[in-house]
Every structure is written in structure tokens, then in C-alpha cells.
Amino acid sequence: MKKTRWIALAAALGLLACLLTGCAGEKHDARTGVARVLAQYEVKEGLPLHIGGETVMLFEGWTRAKTGSSFGVGEAWEPTDIFVTNRHVVANHTVTMDIQEILNIAGANFTWEDLGLPSRYYDVEYVLTDVCILLDDYACKSHADGTLTIDTSRTVPCQVLYQSPSVGPDIAILQAANDVPGRVALPLAQAEDGVKVGDSVTAIGFPGDSDITALDEYEDMNIYASVDSSTLTKGVVSRFTTMVSEKNTKIIQHGAQINNGNSGGPLVNDKDQVVGINTWGWGDNSQGAIYVDYALDELENLHIDLDPGPDVKLIVIAVAGVAVAAAVVVAVVLVLRKKGGKKGGKKAAVLVLVGTAGVLAGSRFPLSSTQLMAGRDLSQCTVLYPKDHPGVSFHHCCVWAENGVAYIRDVGSTFGTYVNGSRLAPGENRPLAPGAVISLGSPDESFTLMQEGGV
Numbered sequence: 491m492k493k494t495r496w497i498a499l500a501a502a503l504g505l506l507a508c509l510l511t512g513c514a515g516e517k518h519d520a521r522t523g524v525a526r527v528l529a530q531y532e533v534k535e536g537l538p539l540h541i542g543g544e545t546v547m548l549f550e551g552w553t554r555a556k557t558g559s560s561f562g563v564g565e566a567w568e569p570t571d572i573f574v575t576n577r578h579v580v581a582n583h584t585v586t587m588d589i590q591e592i593l594n595i596a597g598a599n600f601t602w603e604d605l606g607l608p609s610r611y612y613d614v615e616y617v618l619t620d621v622c623i624l625l626d627d628y629a630c631k632s633h634a635d636g637t638l639t640i641d642t643s644r645t646v647p648c649q650v651l652y653q654s655p656s657v658g659p660d661i662a663i664l665q666a667a668n669d670v671p672g673r674v675a676l677p678l679a680q681a682e683d684g685v686k687v688g689d690s691v692t693a694i695g696f697p698g699d700s701d702i703t704a705l706d707e708y709e710d711m712n713i714y715a716s717v718d719s720s721t722l723t724k725g726v727v728s729r730f731t732t733m734v735s736e737k738n739t740k741i742i743q744h745g746a747q748i749n750n751g752n753s754g755g756p757l758v759n760d761k762d763q764v765v766g767i768n769t770w771g772w773g774d775n776s777q778g779a780i781y782v783d784y785a786l787d788e789l790e791n792l793h794i795d796l797d798p799g800p801d802v803k804l805i806v807i808a809v810a811g812v813a814v815a816a817a818v819v820v821a822v823v824l825v826l827r828k829k830g831g832k833k834g835g836k837k838a839a840v841l842v843l844v845g846t847a848g849v850l851a852g853s854r855f856p857l858s859s860t861q862l863m864a865g866r867d868l869s870q871c872t873v874l875y876p877k878d879h880p881g882v883s884f885h886h887c888c889v890w891a892e893n894g895v896a897y898i899r900d901v902g903s904t905f906g907t908y909v910n911g912s913r914l915a916p917g918e919n920r921p922l923a924p925g926a927v928i929s930l931g932s933p934d935e936s937f938t939l940m941q942e943g944g945v
Contacts, residue, residue, distance in 0.1 A: 559755030695755025
């Protein structure tokens, strides 16, 4: 009896210590706060060339696309529709080419000298037409001829809420049409408060070099965009300095390797707080991230609510932790006294699949060792869809729990099963953490894994 009470009291005091030191907090994956941005452009005014007494209009209606990285902002670790990136990822821009380069692109088999044209450079202006966030590795494919195939069911369209001037801090703020499935807001910290010279930092994003691994024999390749396909590179802060050419923009110089495609992605400290926005790369050990402070200022101007600063949050957690732990201590002692030390069983936590989008939104499916089949088969599916529902297979996937861990397996669906935006290989058993977002075919049919109860 006495031994049981002391064990319970020690456990409650241990909880108090964990709350005060932060060890009771959930471990998050900062990659879930990073998304790949696709921006599409079009030449609105063609380039007139006068050849042999005739005017030839080049490039009119031509399109091009650029990709970059971005990170979610708002209430930390919660779904969001607001993302920060670099201005140059989504800004109108001009491409300068010499006359021979233009003739080569046009497929001409002669030189500018043959045509009697002057040797000069021409400016081709590209105007932004669309911008979206890619959800996974199957949303966009680049072909050898320079064209793209985009599956719009795997993208979320965005609008540009803010774009900084062409010279100065390179920032753009995007608003997605809805919360982006599988992505969350990252906590932010003012640059000089969040890191010091010599501290370790991590750059997270979608460098274009990584796409080369998806190149097939026909020189087509998928544009990687799932959470698991983002890259992490580590380095240390080498100094705080300014970019004189960008109106003395304050930057963090660091050694976490980045290249094209990392633009707009976060530089995070060892607490997974964003301290900078990766913008320039000058060599193996010299990269530049602008202070995230600039984005904080513009988000405030747009009246976008952010998570409390780290110092405020720490105080709130500490105070709440003391109160909760004290209450637990009192409750445990009172209960044990009331029960006279009688043995009682522990109530196990229950894993529940909750419909969050689509025809089964609001439905709840508690998990056990018995596999739940999702699909359109009335005789075998517990997570049952209408018989003619598009995008969901007859037998789509199954979900179950073993030893307190949930698992999911795609059983050969046509349109795919996704976990936090990452597509499962058919037959793959993947463990699920509480909070995981599962999509059948598209984000329009989604569930979230919840953990309820338990002591």
C-alpha cells in the first residue's frame, strides 16, 4: 500500500520535472513545415525581329516554370494556409539573351551574321500566371522537351499576399486556397535571438539537383515535393553580416549547403525554430539566409496571427506545468487513499481514425489488431465509400494497430494512398504517428489518426 503510493507520487513529481524542462513535449519533424512551390510564367509580349523585310514575332505566348521552397507560418505545428518564400521564386522577371541564342532556340540553322542582324542582347519579359504548392512526388513531371505535366489534384493553388521590392529583403508571402494537407506551421525566432556564431543550423528544402535522381531513360523526371523527399543539410553559423547590394539586408552566413530550389526554404536552429530564409549560395561553406525578422514584420502588417515567441511560450508552459503536475499529485494521492490501495487496471490509449475531408468527414473508426479495409466493397470494407465514388478503389487500403502503434498498407489501389503527402508503395506496411494525415487518392478524401484516452 505505502509502496504503491510512493511510486505514484514519484511518477507525478517526475511529470512535473518533465513539464518544466520540456521533455514532455511532442517531438516534431521540421520537414512537415516545408513545401515546394511551383510558379508558372508566360511571355506577354513577343520579341519582334526584322528579317529580310519581314517582321517575325518570337516567344509570344511562351511559358516557363520555376520551383522554390517555402515554409508554413501561423500556430506552430498546426495546419496552415500561409507560407513564406523568396520574392524571386514568384516575381515577374526578365531573361536577357543574345541574338544567336535566340536564333538557336527558334531552331534556325544560320547565324545572325547570315541574316545581316546586329549583334546585340534582347530582354524577354516573363509574367507570373499561376503559383501553387505541390503536395507530393507525383504532382508534377518535367519532360525532355521542356514541358510539364501537372496533376492539379495534387496541388494547392496560391495567391501572392505580399511581395517585397526588387531590391532589399527577398520575401514573398503566399496564401493557399486551403490548409495544405500534410504541412504545418513552423515556430519562428528572431535571428540573433535564435542562433549565435558557431551554433549548428539546418537548411531544409527542395534543391533542383535532387530531382536528377528521378531522371529516367527518356530524360523525363518527377519534381520531388513530398515531405520525405525534402533534403536536410547541416552547417554552423559563421557570421552575421549584410548584403550591401540589397540595401544592407541583414543575413546569416552559414555552412549548410544549398542550391537552386532551396530558395525560400527555412534555416532552422536546434529547436526547429526558423531563424532565416535561405536565399544565396556562394560555395561549399558559404551560404546566405536573410533574417526571418523581415518576414515577421510583414506578417504582422498583414495581421496574420503567429505562435507566441519562444520566451513567452516557455513561461506559459512552465506555469501550466506546475499547475497540472500539482493537480496530478493531489489527485493521485486522494484516489489511492479512497481506494485503499486496491489494484486497478490501466486504461489504454485508443487510436482512432477520424474522417477530416470528403464523404466520411466526421466518421470515427477505432483501431485494433483486426485490419479495417477502406474502399467501395460493401462485403469487406469497414471504411466504406459509395459504390461509384471516384478516386477510391474497390479495395484501397487497410489500417490496424499492434502494440499501441497504428499501421497502414496500400492494397494495390489505382489512385494511391498517401501519408502526410507521401505516396505508399503497394503492399508497404507503414507505421503511423498520432496526427498523421491519410489521403485516399487525393486530399479531398482524408483522415487523421487521433490518440484518445490512456494514463
